[in-house]
Amino acid sequence: MSLKIATPGLKPLPTVSERHIDPHAYPEGIAFLDGQYLPMSQARVSVLDWGFLHSDATYDTVHVWNGRFFRLDQHLDRFFGGLETLRMTIPFDRDGVTEVLHNCVALSGHRAAYVEMLCTRGASPTFSRDPRQAINRFMAFAVPFGSVANAEQLQRGLRVAISDKVRIPPASIDPAIKNYHWLDLVRGLYDAYDRGAETALILDFNGNVAEGPGFNVFCVKDGKLTTPAMGVLPGITRRTVFDLCVEEGLAAFAMDVSVTALRGADEVFITSTAGGIMPVTTIDGAPVADGKVGAITSRLMARYWQKHEDPAWSSPVDYR
Secondary structure (H helix, E strand, O other), X not given: OOOOOOOOOOOOOOOOOOOOOOOOOOOOOEEEEOOEEEEHHHOOOOOOOHHXXXXXXXXXXXXXXXXXXXXXXXXXHHHHHHHHHOOOOOOOOHHHHHHHXXXXXHHHOOOOEEXXXXXXXXXXXOXXXXXXXXXXXXXXXXXXXXXXXXXXXXXXXXXXXXXXXXXXXXXXOXXXXXXOOOHHHHXXXXXXXXXXXXXXXXXXXXXXXXXXXXXXXXXXXXXXEEEOOOOOOOOHHHHHHHHHHHHHOOOEEEOOOOHHXXXXXXXXXXXXXXXXXXXXXXXXXXXXXXXXXXXXXXXXXXXXXHHHHOOOOEEEOOOO
């Protein structure tokens, strides 16, 4: 006969819960993973997934406005390009991904939505460090449309600060592949907040302006537009600005943009799927030109939203 002797001062081990109870709140929406459509609050990723552990993932976001996807084909091009470069595979072709995205939006009922498709490296069944042994995982979701700039900021223009943080160089991470390597951008954001600004721009490896957290930047000088060319994601909204400039007879160039050039611009605006074309009227506490939203910026903003009803630029969601 053996006796269990309690060790003084040691607490008993906690019990293992049968399931996780999530105390957090999530936006209303629908997610797709593992062949299932679920409420956003039920979407789960393993803590062993390399997307979580190593930021080993790629994604793309598209938005729906007035029940129509905007430039979905271009977002799909970039997403599938990222999959190929990162040697990831998913069990869907373009038509399959398109169907999943449409279903997420239709099931959510949102007429204005932020829609994301993503693939993580996944997890290895044996916790191997070999990425070839991980099972890639495709997911998608649709939540209410969100913008980098709120209604007040769109009206008066954003207050931006230029951080000295440097964007990950393209020789390390190809910026054409959308990824979750955001620590440089997040550190830049905190620099901006500390200086009373609302968002940030960070630098490229040569000390020129690069981009901000989730957006590209343009400046206007003497009627000509320039946007950084090196070390930045070639955003779909950025590309849309070039397309609009062709229609509007405006000259636009991708080239180095120095901090001095940005501060001395006649107009500045940022571009993102999350918000479109958004004006900047203050940089590092000083007004851009007269501190008001510029005429070219306003003109392009209006044209951008008009294009959302153009069948050549957008496609309807089947809500049934």
